Amino acid sequence: MKKYLYVILVSITGILLVLILLFSKKPIKQFPSFMERTGSMSLTGEWFNTKKVIEGLLAALKANPDDNKSKLKLAQAYIEEARVTGDHGYYDAATLDLLEEVIKAEPQNFEALCCKATVLLSQHHFAEGLKVAQEALPLNTSSAYVFGLMCDANVELGKYGEAIKMADKMVSLRPDMRSYSRISYLREIHGDFKGSIEASKMAVSAGYPGLEQTEYSRIVLAHLYESTGILDTAEYQYRTALIERPDYAYAIAGLGRIEKAKGNYKKAIEHYEKAKSIIIDYSFSDELTDLYFLNNEGEKAKKTAQEVIDMLKPGSNEDESSSSHGHYADKELAYAYLKNSDTDNALKHAKLEYERRPENIDVCEALAWVNYKKGDFKEANKFINNALKTNSKNPILLCRAGMIKIKAGEEEKGEKMIQQAFEINPFIADISIKNEASSLTKSELKN
Amino acid sequence: MRFNKNFVCAIVLLVLFQFAFVLNANAHAIADLSKFSRTDVGLIYLKLGFTHILPLGLDHILFVLSIFFLNNQLKTIIWQATAFTVAHSITLGLAMYGFISPPTHIVEPIIALSIMFIAIENIISEQLKPSRIIIVFVFGLIHGMGFANVLTELGLPHNQFLTSLLTFNLGVELGQIAVIILAWFLIGKWFNKKSWYRIRIVIPISAIIAIIAIYWTIERTFFAA
Numbered sequence: 303m304k305k306y307l308y309v310i311l312v313s314i315t316g317i318l319l320v321l322i323l324l325f326s327k328k329p330i331k332q333f334p335s336f337m338e339r340t341g342s343m344s345l346t347g348e349w350f351n352t353k354k355v356i357e358g359l360l361a362a363l364k365a366n367p368d369d370n371k372s373k374l375k376l377a378q379a380y381i382e383e384a385r386v387t388g389d390h391g392y393y394d395a396a397t398l399d400l401l402e403e404v405i406k407a408e409p410q411n412f413e414a415l416c417c418k419a420t421v422l423l424s425q426h427h428f429a430e431g432l433k434v435a436q437e438a439l440p441l442n443t444s445s446a447y448v449f450g451l452m453c454d455a456n457v458e459l460g461k462y463g464e465a466i467k468m469a470d471k472m473v474s475l476r477p478d479m480r481s482y483s484r485i486s487y488l489r490e491i492h493g494d495f496k497g498s499i500e501a502s503k504m505a506v507s508a509g510y511p512g513l514e515q516t517e518y519s520r521i522v523l524a525h526l527y528e529s530t531g532i533l534d535t536a537e538y539q540y541r542t543a544l545i546e547r548p549d550y551a552y553a554i555a556g557l558g559r560i561e562k563a564k565g566n567y568k569k570a571i572e573h574y575e576k577a578k579s580i581i582i583d584y585s586f587s588d589e590l591t592d593l594y595f596l597n598n599e600g601e602k603a604k605k606t607a608q609e610v611i612d613m614l615k616p617g618s619n620e621d622e623s624s625s626s627h628g629h630y631a632d633k634e635l636a637y638a639y640l641k642n643s644d645t646d647n648a649l650k651h652a653k654l655e656y657e658r659r660p661e662n663i664d665v666c667e668a669l670a671w672v673n674y675k676k677g678d679f680k681e682a683n684k685f686i687n688n689a690l691k692t693n694s695k696n697p698i699l700l701c702r703a704g705m706i707k708i709k710a711g712e713e714e715k716g717e718k719m720i721q722q723a724f725e726i727n728p729f730i731a732d733i734s735i736k737n738e739a740s741s742l743t744k745s746e747l748k749n
Numbered sequence: 750m751r752f753n754k755n756f757v758c759a760i761v762l763l764v765l766f767q768f769a770f771v772l773n774a775n776a777h778a779i780a781d782l783s784k785f786s787r788t789d790v791g792l793i794y795l796k797l798g799f800t801h802i803l804p805l806g807l808d809h810i811l812f813v814l815s816i817f818f819l820n821n822q823l824k825t826i827i828w829q830a831t832a833f834t835v836a837h838s839i840t841l842g843l844a845m846y847g848f849i850s851p852p853t854h855i856v857e858p859i860i861a862l863s864i865m866f867i868a869i870e871n872i873i874s875e876q877l878k879p880s881r882i883i884i885v886f887v888f889g890l891i892h893g894m895g896f897a898n899v900l901t902e903l904g905l906p907h908n909q910f911l912t913s914l915l916t917f918n919l920g921v922e923l924g925q926i927a928v929i930i931l932a933w934f935l936i937g938k939w940f941n942k943k944s945w946y947r948i949r950i951v952i953p954i955s956a957i958i959a960i961i962a963i964y965w966t967i968e969r970t971f972f973a974a
Contacts, residue, residue, distance in 0.1 A: 307873040315866050318966055322858040326970045329854055 331367040333360060334396035337389060341580055342549040355379060370404045377401050377417050386514050388581035390424060394628055397421050412441040419451045426630040428458040428659060446476035453484050460661025462692055479509040483519055491663065493693040499526050512546040521552045529697060531727040533560055551580040563729040567597040584613040584634065591641055596733060610638045633668045640675055648672045663689045667699055674706050683710035697723040697730050701739040708742050717743050790909040791916040798920020801899055803927055808860055809892065811958045813928045815867040816885060818951045819877055826929060829885045836889025837896060838918055844897030845914055851894035854973060860895050861965035863888035868959035872952050896921060
């Protein structure tokens with residue numbers, strides 16, 4: 303009897319196994335969909351077209367989940383959407399998922415590798431981004447795009463010589479908005495504001511007016527004017543960007559900074575609050591923190607300062623070194639903690655970023671500044687020397703460097719630097735740095 | 750005391766096996782845990798492996814319980830658990846290193862089917878057959894593919910691939926051991942020598958497990974999303 307039952311059990315199991323093999327269907331693959339834009343961004347013709355394209359790609363993928371061309375195009379559309387909306391949290395992850403699938407199926411897909419490197423760089427995973435770009439390079443050595451990626455990664459890793467080489471190769475292959483923008487930035491960090499503005503103008507001229515990339519280049523140009531104290535031209539550029547691309551958040555924020563530099567804090571707050579309502583970017587809240595303080599709105603300032611930390615901090619307390627949307631944001635967190643007078647956490651995050659890219663001048667500047675705020679002037683001086691190695695004439699950097707030098711006992715050098723900063727830009731928008739630097743120098747500078 | 754020794758042996762066997770198997774393989778990673786230390790990564794994946802059994806892996810829990818209920822001797826349970834462990838370590842390793850790529854839509858219903866088989870076998874068979882260990886081993890191979898699917902979704906860090914794979918597997922083992930110990934202390938220790946143990950405990954529980962497993966088999970085969 304028992305043996306008979308056992309045979310039945312084995313038979314039933316066998317039948318079920320056959321049924322499983324015959325009828326179990328591969329689950330329908332769900333591809334990440336788009337997020338509806340909100341506010342004024344949802345009313346543009348560009349969004350209407352973008353949405354149509356994305357819907358078409360999703361439909362194509364539903365019909366054929368192995369269609370790698372559509373996957374790649376969808377990934378590219380999401381990269382662009384992340385730029386436009388600032389929603390990197392959603393789109394970066396969705397893009398990487400799509401790209402991983404394409405690369406798994408086609409490991410030699412040049413475009414997919416370049417897109418992956420782009421997302422990794424946007425997430426501040428620079429070493430990883432460089433590695434992927436290097437993998438892509440042998441597949442197409444005549445593409446300017448991959449040299450652009452390698453240029454960006456090298457800049458962020460502090461390998462400036464290598465970055466210049468990459469930018470030169472890029473511009474020789476394709477002199478366009480992207481390559482001119484890289485040249486402009488490299489000139490800027492090497493102290494050549496004039497040359498930087500020149501290249502930035504070329505970048506703007508090479509782009510199609512109204513497109514996000516073009517208008518972002520215009521914002522960069524305007525910011526260069528701002529950094530050199532030419533506020534009226536900067537304002538003109540911001541306003542032009544707003545004509546070409548209405549409600550462009552970075553242009554609105556630019557106008558806010560101009561108002562801040564002029565001392566019109568209320569107007570500046572209005573601009574930043576508007577920009578913040580359009581796209582997700584921690585820097586708007588960061589600027590608002592300063593502005594609320596300057597406008598004697600202490601409570602609001604404290605709230606916004608905490609908001610910045612929450613935006614940059616991860617969801618999990620176990621991993622405080624990457625932001626909730628997969629970005630390494632330790633440099634930004636270091637500055638945010640400084641605003642909250644939490645120097646211990648500021649130092650922790652500045653060091654984390656320094657471990658990742660000790661040669662980058664911005665990272666060295668952040669670590670130097672945190673050490674200065676902690677009163678460790680010797681250590682601050684060590685790092686600020688590294689931050690000055692490219693001969694950058696950024697007025698904020700010069701102010702910070704000047705203050706550090708003065709406290710470290712190099713008064714003459716320090717005062718000279720602060721003087722130089724004020725000569726380059728008498729309208730430094732970071733009022734607290736400006737006031738702090740002025741108070742440390744001799745009376746002639748105070749006026 | 751004997752109980753503990755056996756479990757320690759099982760774990761050591763598993764770890765040695767994994768090391769021997771995976772040392773020369775290459776792999777790629779999905780998650781970025783590069784900034785974590787080896788210890789942190791190990792602990793994260795150990796926890797993931799454990800929680801994949803307790804409390805998240807109801808199907809694996811039922812399989813382990815089914816193994817548990819047909820025996821009243823811990824030695825036999827350990828042998829079966831070890832066979833299961835070695836088997837799922839093989840397929841987990843093979844899948845994670847890309848040698849096999851088991852389709853989830855086939856593996857998951859077969860896992861349910863394996864639970865059904867063992868549970869019904871508990872009902873129709875009063876004594877453990879020598880073939881049971883082979884059956885458990887074969888089903889262990891299938892369960893390993895299920896673990897691999899989970900681990901693929903979770904992702905393994907580039908630079909800590911071996912550590913994360915081993916600690917995930919160790920976590921799974923600890924989860925299984927926890928299930929057996931819990932079942933032993935809650936039921937086996939007190940009742941397995943009773944004359945009514947089989948009628949009042951083994952058969953009803955196995956029947957419930959079998960019904961659940963049949964439901965899963967049908968659901969996963971015909972109604973999977």
